[in-house]
Amino acid sequence: MIQLEPTVVILLVGSTVAASCALVGTFLVLRKMALLGDAISHAVLPGIVIAFLISGDRSTLPMVLGAAALGVLTVFLVEMGTRTKRLREDASIGVVFPALFAIGVILIAKYAGQIDLDLDCVLYGEIAYTPWDVLFFDGQNLGPKALWINVTILFLDLVFVLLVYKELKITTFDPELSAALGISPVLVHYALMSMLSVTVVGAFESVGAILVVAMLVVPPATAYLLTDQLSRMLLLSVVFGVGSALGGYYFARWLDASIAGAMATVAGLLFATVFLASPRHGLVAKLLRHRRLSLGMSEQLLLLHLDRETESSTLDTVRRRFSWRESYLGRIVRRLQGRGWIAVSDDGGVRLTADGSAAIERTGQDSLRHVVS
């Protein structure tokens, strides 16, 4: 077994966790169930503890199974709640997961002596220790345990998404059609939720519940702002997730702070950047689009106004007619002058040029005439 540098181990664990979370998280976000990830990441706690108590050691498989069982139970209970039609999903989630989490906390407190499980570690995790928690098999050092677990989970998630991509897509987009076609949305839903539970619990031990939630929701949400294609959204989510993990590690070293915290922070910063700068759904693009539109409309209004009031228009009458600020009017006038559509005389008189009249005919914006009149 080759010895990996601790840094490499941490980067690999962070990246695999981020990639697995991005894959399942994409479908959570699209199903408008992002908080279910949060709920499951907490509600699996009693499952882990019970698996501990039964198996008597910290072996991974019983823990994952226990967590997965509790994850599915969470989904089932949440759905029972929503089915009353009185509780919406958010309220139902809010009822179920604190209760389950609390049971887990009590179990830990009660059996604290027997359980080597630290609540802080569960919540916040400590990815920095993962290189030294190694797996032994037959006396052989097989390398860091967290790496084995998370690579396996990433592999399972990849196989799952590739295998039932089409089913995930149709049950997310149109569950009714899917049911009518014989592709059971319930079955797909529970399969996805099982994968979510397994992913969460694997990531849980290594990086903590908080980072898991960040990795489940933030990279897919970032990707959603950038693309209109599901396959590309999955890919971008993984890229953003892994990017946050790698960037976060070096950010943490620079800050000398919590690695998991820095990874979640980088994910948040990436989201904020995309939220502002995304070409189609970004805030800046929206503002610019709105501004362009309003400038264009104002230009047309001014042209049509001048077309009616051929003789008497001055900058001043126009400004009062439309209640435009001076600077705004100045911009519009400059733009129209630049195209040679209007002419402004020294005393402030404004008139339409021949080119301007032709432009009105061309754009055929006669429908706007009634606005001006």
Added chain:
Amino acid sequence: MTPEPVLPIRPLADPESDREPALEIHDLTVAYHTQPVLWDIDLTLPEGQLIAIVGPNGAGKSTLLKAVLGLIKPVTGWVKICGASYRRRRSWVAYVPQRESVDWDFPTSALDVVLMGLYGNLGWFRRPKAAHREKALDCLDKVGIRDLADRQISQLSGGQQQRVFLARALAQDARIYFMDEPFAGVDVTTERAILALLQDLRATGRTVIAVHHDLQTVAEYFDHVVLLNMRLVASGPVQETFTDENLQRTYGGRLTVLTQATEDLLKARAQDPSLQHRGGRSPG
């Protein structure tokens, strides 16, 4: 399975169940909690016709479709499609849900949505291939929006979205089409295109059972009408069934408001000829 490279609408090949009605509903009762939504429906509908399901809001029209398609579990009763259970006839049936029933911001293209109509035939795990894509494109062509195949679905107008849904149903290549308000919220051009499509389906021996909300066009568009208001009020050929008396029984007091409005409009038209070319639509 490779889809046959044929035009989306081909004549029905096998008249295997010719003598069976398209849809047979017996003693169907559906309830949400304790509140019945459909009460003891007995209904038999013929094949090869355009059939409208008409009734006031909350009459259970959509619920009826969903119960037939097994999306809602009825309290009592059974449904047969061409003489067998829905489960056995799944591949004979296509469903066009209401446009609002899905999230149009979902990251996918028009072509992808149409491809979903083929998922049932594909079965679990198998992915659509080039031949399926061709077929989906043909279906988009049939509804007149082949050029929008790669457009993200939120960038489509309401009418175009409705056409995508219809193309998806065409892709299912079914025998019976269930549609929930196919004409809702579309412009006149799209309404004509959809009607032409439904007539094409009928011409090839297919059956369309559609929830319809516009009483003005029922007689013009459909052959057969089902009047529903929790109970079945009437069902039969439009000429005999779509009568004032039956409408009164379906809509009860609510129709009087409607008739009042129609009468007012007629009076106004008689007095002001300029209103005439506008038909029943409000100006502006």
